[in-house]
Amino acid sequence: MLPAGVDSSIALREAYSHDWTEDLRFLPDAVARPTSVEELQGILAYAYGHGIPIIPAGGRTGLSGGMLPVCGGWVVSLERLNQILHIDTANLQAIVQAGVLTQTLQEAVEAVGLFYPPDPSSRGSCTIGGNIAHNAGGVRAVKYGTTREYVLGLEAFLPDGRPLRTGSRTLKNSTAYNLTQLLVGSEGTLAVIHTATLKLLPKPRHVRTLLLGFPDARSAIAAVVDILQSGILPTAIEFMEQEAVRFGEAYLGERLYPGADELGGLLLIEVDGNHPEALEAECAQMEEVAFQAGAQKSWYAQSAAEREQLWRLRRCLGIAVKSSGPYKEEDTVVPRTALPELLDKVKALGRQYGFRSVCYGHVGDGNLHVNILRENLPADVWEKDIPKAVEELFRFVVARGGALSGEHGIGWVQRRYMPIQFSPDELELMRALKRVFDPKGLLNPGKIFP
Numbered sequence: 033m034l035p036a037g038v039d040s041s042i043a044l045r046e047a048y049s050h051d052w053t054e055d056l057r058f059l060p061d062a063v064a065r066p067t068s069v070e071e072l073q074g075i076l077a078y079a080y081g082h083g084i085p086i087i088p089a090g091g092r093t094g095l096s097g098g099m100l101p102v103c104g105g106w107v108v109s110l111e112r113l114n115q116i117l118h119i120d121t122a123n124l125q126a127i128v129q130a131g132v133l134t135q136t137l138q139e140a141v142e143a144v145g146l147f148y149p150p151d152p153s154s155r156g157s158c159t160i161g162g163n164i165a166h167n168a169g170g171v172r173a174v175k176y177g178t179t180r181e182y183v184l185g186l187e188a189f190l191p192d193g194r195p196l197r198t199g200s201r202t203l204k205n206s207t208a209y210n211l212t213q214l215l216v217g218s219e220g221t222l223a224v225i226h227t228a229t230l231k232l233l234p235k236p237r238h239v240r241t242l243l244l245g246f247p248d249a250r251s252a253i254a255a256v257v258d259i260l261q262s263g264i265l266p267t268a269i270e271f272m273e274q275e276a277v278r279f280g281e282a283y284l285g286e287r288l289y290p291g292a293d294e295l296g297g298l299l300l301i302e303v304d305g306n307h308p309e310a311l312e313a314e315c316a317q318m319e320e321v322a323f324q325a326g327a328q329k330s331w332y333a334q335s336a337a338e339r340e341q342l343w344r345l346r347r348c349l350g351i352a353v354k355s356s357g358p359y360k361e362e363d364t365v366v367p368r369t370a371l372p373e374l375l376d377k378v379k380a381l382g383r384q385y386g387f388r389s390v391c392y393g394h395v396g397d398g399n400l401h402v403n404i405l406r407e408n409l410p411a412d413v414w415e416k417d418i419p420k421a422v423e424e425l426f427r428f429v430v431a432r433g434g435a436l437s438g439e440h441g442i443g444w445v446q447r448r449y450m451p452i453q454f455s456p457d458e459l460e461l462m463r464a465l466k467r468v469f470d471p472k473g474l475l476n477p478g479k480i481f482p
């Protein structure tokens with residue numbers, strides 16, 4: 033008899049056989065959606081005793097195949113552990129269960145004048161647990177950093193169901209090894225997180241948003257360094273090349289900014305703070321810097337509705353590209369000064385290997401999402417040649433001081449590239465850590481390691 037909360041009906045298994053990664057599907061043997069922490073613990077203990085792989089899942093919006101049950105086993109979704117347990121307005125903290133949607137938390141803390149900065153574009157459907165497991169970034173990371181910066185402590189279960197409590201409810205903590213930060217970004221391979229203590233900030237009272245149009249993508253991306261050298265730290269600097277704007281407009285079925293899709297590249301910039309005049313002066317200064325760097329057009333949001341309009345285009349790009357057909361998304365990240373060269377490299381690889389790419393991303397963080405479209409590429413090119421192009425791309429990225437993933441994680445689809453970034457000794461050290469947490473290798477097997 034299966035423990036409570038485990039369901040092996042085919043409909044549910046199919047529903048949990050995929051995330052947002054390409055068109056990949058792997059059928060789990062069962063799906064568990066525990067409604068209490070005790071139920072979760074019972075499921076883990078049972079599965080461990082019976083040698084059943086466990087794959088933790090949140091909103092299943094991952095783009096690296098992190099929750100795909102590639103070795104079978106049970107997908108354990110934390111979606112029903114979705115309570116905001118406490119918002120501590122005096123200490124500026126929130127204690128939340130892993131299944132809380134990111135946007136739900138953002139809105140709950142904003143209602144009491146507080147601010148949870150991590151802001152992935154999938155915020156309406158991804159969970160805090162998934163964000164922690166991938167160290168999610170999003171659009172505000174330029175100024176506020178990624179999820180990692182907001183995690184003070186975690187409550188989790190080891191694969192056999194033993195409880196693990198890390199960190200504390202303090203902003204500072206120099207006490208022994210930092211297991212909290214080891215779990216952040218561990219992609220569900222070390223422990224199943226059920227509760228998190230998160231740091232909050234006072235909510236900035238005002239926001240100003242600016243869209244800048246450049247004649248070509250390269251000059252847009254090169255202007256990022258000039259803008260950041262002007263002494264202003266924007267909340268967000270997002271890039272969209274012309275191809276991305278056209279995909280977004282086709283998906284939305286409207287042209288949001290007449291003329292924007294005739295420009296080679298756009299930068300969407302936001303600043304926040306408590307003094308609107310200061311923000312307006314910052315926008316004017318950034319506009320000036322951008323025009324000196326080659327910008328030809330700018331749109332300034334005068335109202336919240338106009339601001340929302342500016343963001344609508346940017347936020348739809350992920351789904352716009354996905355709905356156009358099969359593609360591979362590479363989550364490249366480099367020091368900002370290497371961005372123009374990175375864009376050149378992507379386009380050169382496209383010419384060499386015969387693919388079209390759509391690039392956009394959080395360029396204020398040096399993070400460029402490179403979407404390689406399958407279109408009419410024959411199966412052998414898609415399966416054999418494109419991975420070679422991606423390998424070449426990652427070699428370039430790592431040689432420039434970058435990394436294989438800025439925010440989407442390694443998961444299933446990027447693990448073959450790990451030896452580009454890590455030596456055999458470094459990989460073995462990580463494998464040894466995994467064995468300490470999960471000696472039987474039952475927690476999210478087949479992920480991260482090549």
Ligand SMILES: Cc1cc2nc3c(=O)[nH]c(=O)nc-3n(C[C@H](O)[C@H](O)[C@H](O)COP(=O)(O)OP(=O)(O)OC[C@H]3O[C@@H](n4cnc5c(N)ncnc54)[C@H](O)[C@@H]3O)c2cc1C
Pocket residue numbers: 051052087088089090091092093094095097098099110130151152153154157158159160161162163164165166167168169170171219220221223224225226350351439440443476
């Ligand atoms: C349209 C779109 C836009 C996106 N934009 C962004 C963006 O701007 N920034 C960004 O960083 N990402 C973005 N993503 C990627 C994705 O949303 C993030 O990686 C997100 O953090 C995944 O959260 P999730 O709840 O959906 O996790 P899932 O996809 O369900 O799982 C992701 C990983 O976390 C593990 N996991 C989940 N819950 C737990 C838990 N409780 N304990 C332990 N491990 C767990 C899983 O095993 C898996 O390895 C986007 C995705 C889409 C589809």
